[in-house]
Amino acid sequence: MKSTEQHVRELLARQANVVSSNAEPSAAILSRIRRRRIRNSGASIFLLGLLVVGGLLFARTLSRPSTGFATPDMRDWKQSDLSFGGRQPEAVLRYPHDWIAHNDGTDRLAPAVVLSNRAEQLRQLRQRAVQGQPPFTWDLRSMAPSGVYVVIEKMTSDHAHAGLENTPLPLNPTQAPSFARSGTWWTGAVVHANRYFVVSIFVGPQAKTQDVQTAAFIVRSLEFR
Amino acid sequence: MVIARETTRLSDLPDSRIAELYRAYLPGARRIAYLLVGDTGQAEDLAQDAFLKVAGRFADLRDPEAFGPYLRRTVINLARSAYRRRQVENKHTSPRAPLLVEGPNIDERDAMWRRLQGLPSRQRAALVLRFYEDLTEADTAEILHCKVGTVKSLVHRALKTLRTEGEP
Numbered sequence: 451m452k453s454t455e456q457h458v459r460e461l462l463a464r465q466a467n468v469v470s471s472n473a474e475p476s477a478a479i480l481s482r483i484r485r486r487r488i489r490n491s492g493a494s495i496f497l498l499g500l501l502v503v504g505g506l507l508f509a510r511t512l513s514r515p516s517t518g519f520a521t522p523d524m525r526d527w528k529q530s531d532l533s534f535g536g537r538q539p540e541a542v543l544r545y546p547h548d549w550i551a552h553n554d555g556t557d558r559l560a561p562a563v564v565l566s567n568r569a570e571q572l573r574q575l576r577q578r579a580v581q582g583q584p585p586f587t588w589d590l591r592s593m594a595p596s597g598v599y600v601v602i603e604k605m606t607s608d609h610a611h612a613g614l615e616n617t618p619l620p621l622n623p624t625q626a627p628s629f630a631r632s633g634t635w636w637t638g639a640v641v642h643a644n645r646y647f648v649v650s651i652f653v654g655p656q657a658k659t660q661d662v663q664t665a666a667f668i669v670r671s672l673e674f675r
Numbered sequence: 676m677v678i679a680r681e682t683t684r685l686s687d688l689p690d691s692r693i694a695e696l697y698r699a700y701l702p703g704a705r706r707i708a709y710l711l712v713g714d715t716g717q718a719e720d721l722a723q724d725a726f727l728k729v730a731g732r733f734a735d736l737r738d739p740e741a742f743g744p745y746l747r748r749t750v751i752n753l754a755r756s757a758y759r760r761r762q763v764e765n766k767h768t769s770p771r772a773p774l775l776v777e778g779p780n781i782d783e784r785d786a787m788w789r790r791l792q793g794l795p796s797r798q799r800a801a802l803v804l805r806f807y808e809d810l811t812e813a814d815t816a817e818i819l820h821c822k823v824g825t826v827k828s829l830v831h832r833a834l835k836t837l838r839t840e841g842e843p
Binding site: 454455457458459461462463464465466468469470471472473474475479480482483 | 690693694697698699701702705706708709710715718719723726727730731784787788791802803806807834837838
């Protein structure tokens with residue numbers, strides 16, 4: 451008495467002979483393979499092209515300044531539109547929007563972009579501010595919820611009176627826990643070329659902690675010329 | 676069959692080499708396809724489609740000498756898709772007459788062949804790989820993308836079904 455397994459083995463072996471063992475490829479088969487070959491090589495060329503374009507873009511990114519961000523040249527900036535309680539900031543930047551490369555290929559911040567896009571918003575910000583008070587009295591409700599603003603001002607007597615000159619900006623977020631929290635702001639002093647600057651970082655409630663940390667990195671990387 | 680290492684791209688293979696691959700591997704693929712779908716015409720189409728698929732991806736094969744196993748796996752995958760389509764088809768058409776090789780106990784084999792065709796596709800694939808291809812349980816599991824225990828279970832259940840349905 452054969453087992454079922456044995457039956458199955460014999461049946462499969464026998465039935466396999468039903469199909470033809472002729473294996474000469476027809477012209478039609480070879481033609482289909484040739485068509486597929488052409489299709490494949492077309493796809494390869496396309497992928498190669500993608501790779502080259504990707505490589506060029508990557509190389510362009512690497513060739514930027516070592517900070518990884520565009521560096522503002524403050525001499526070019528028009529400051530007339532901005533006035534914080536009678537003071538003029540050196541720069542108002544919004545991360546990350548103002549750190550993108552511009553069409554002139556210089557990778558510098560174009561002041562028109564900085565000011566025209568944000569001037570009205572900042573004007574409203576200033577209107578709510580208490581005149582003559584240090585910037586940390588600004589009303590933050592007019593900020594974009596996900597925005598991170600970096601405001602750089604020359605230090606004035608107001609700032610000095612507020613004791614800001616003795617308040618270094620904690621560029622390492624671990625030194626100031628609130629700095630790394632969204633929905634808040636921080637102001638501190640930065641000394642460059644024997645001049646004091648007040649740097650305020652405003653963080654919208656929906657900004658990510660990583661954005662704030664990056665903003666701190668940008669401040670550290672700024673070139674004051 | 677040994678395929679030279681340097682000819683790893685399909686575009687590098689001349690028609691003569693493709694014909695060589697075809698002659699070496701297509702009959703086996705066709706037989707497995709037939710045992711899985713039970714229809715010679717469909718098996719032929721299926722084997723050719725599988726060959727075209729694997730040959731088309733020839734440049735991506737990690738080991739060109741493993742063309743046969745790749746082809747076998749592709750045949751099984753295509754057969755399982757065909758099985759699903761056929762299930763729908765069978766609901767609306769009368770079953771095809773089995774094509775049996777002449778020999779002793781043809782009635783018994785006819786019944787067994789019908790029962791085999793009625794098995795779920797994975798169980799049938801497990802039987803073909805284990806008892807026709809004589810693969811180990813581990814190799815079968817790799818092709819079916821399952822564990823060795825699953826292969827044992829598939830074969831056990833298939834044999835049990837064949838045995839039970841064969842009892843008077």
